[in-house]
Amino acid sequence: MPPDGAGAEPLPLHSPLPLTPQQAGVLLQAVAAASHDLRQPMHAIGLLVHALKARPLDATSAAIVGQLGATLAALEHQIDDLLDYSRGATGTLQSQSVPLRLGELYQRLQPALQPLAFDRGLDLRWRGAHLRVDADPRLLERVMRNLIGNAVRYTDDGGVLVAARRRGTQVLLQVWDSGVGLREDEVQRLFEPGHRGTAAARRPGESRRGVGLGLSIVRQMVDAMGLGLALRSTPGRGTVFTVVLPLAAEP
Secondary structure (H helix, E strand, C coil): CCCCCCCCCCEECCCCCCCCHHHHHHHHHHHHHHHHHHHHHHHHHHHHHHHHHCCCCCHHHHHHHHHHHHHHHHHHHHHHHHHHHHHHHCCCCCCCCEEEEHHHHHHHHHHHHHHHHHHCCCEEEEECCCCEEEECHHHHHHHHHHHHHHHHHCCCCCEEEEEEEEECCEEEEEEEECCCCCCHHHHHHHHCCCCCHHHHHCCCCHHHCCCCCHHHHHHHHHHHHCCEEEEEEECCCEEEEEEEEEECCCC
16 A cells, blocks of 8 residues: 555655753753653553443443543653653663564554554554564654554545565565655654644644654654664655664574
């Protein structure tokens, strides 16, 4: 399900200028303090959700509790994004690569992303689960969660394909979508903190969602793992992001 125009050469994505040490230090302290304060009430809410799930509920109540749990999980991911962004800005984002089969990564991503695609009426497919790569499992999961989540969010018709293929000693892990696409002048700005692009601007309320750090965090995590990242896109036809990973030997 590659978008039309996918034959164009991918554009390498470079890191934006880093924050000054003073800016980074202030950011790290502020985010660490805020995340600590937020996690305590979130933990309490999580316990309440767990207690509710253990009780007999009718279908409507069970759906509401399930949605509450999903919303809480999304909030936890946003807090993790803020923490990782501050670590990346201060050069303290750590990476530890291990052999990882992509099927294991897909299994961790599917419970949250498959329902999101279903709710939007999109086909979300996964290919290349048999391949093994060397990567930090936590960071790679966060990278793919952001890329796939954005692809689903900004695709109205068609679907999203997560596909991996071998190229020599490398694996190209790609996220294809049939969404609105990007103009060339948007590509480099896409990874700036707070930049959302014209797709978000066209959606009512979208510019106010979250903190706009998702793709800047993707760039930081890819850099921390020493991986390559590129995209190619055609406005009105779709986009493909490519993460270039080293192929891991079979056990």
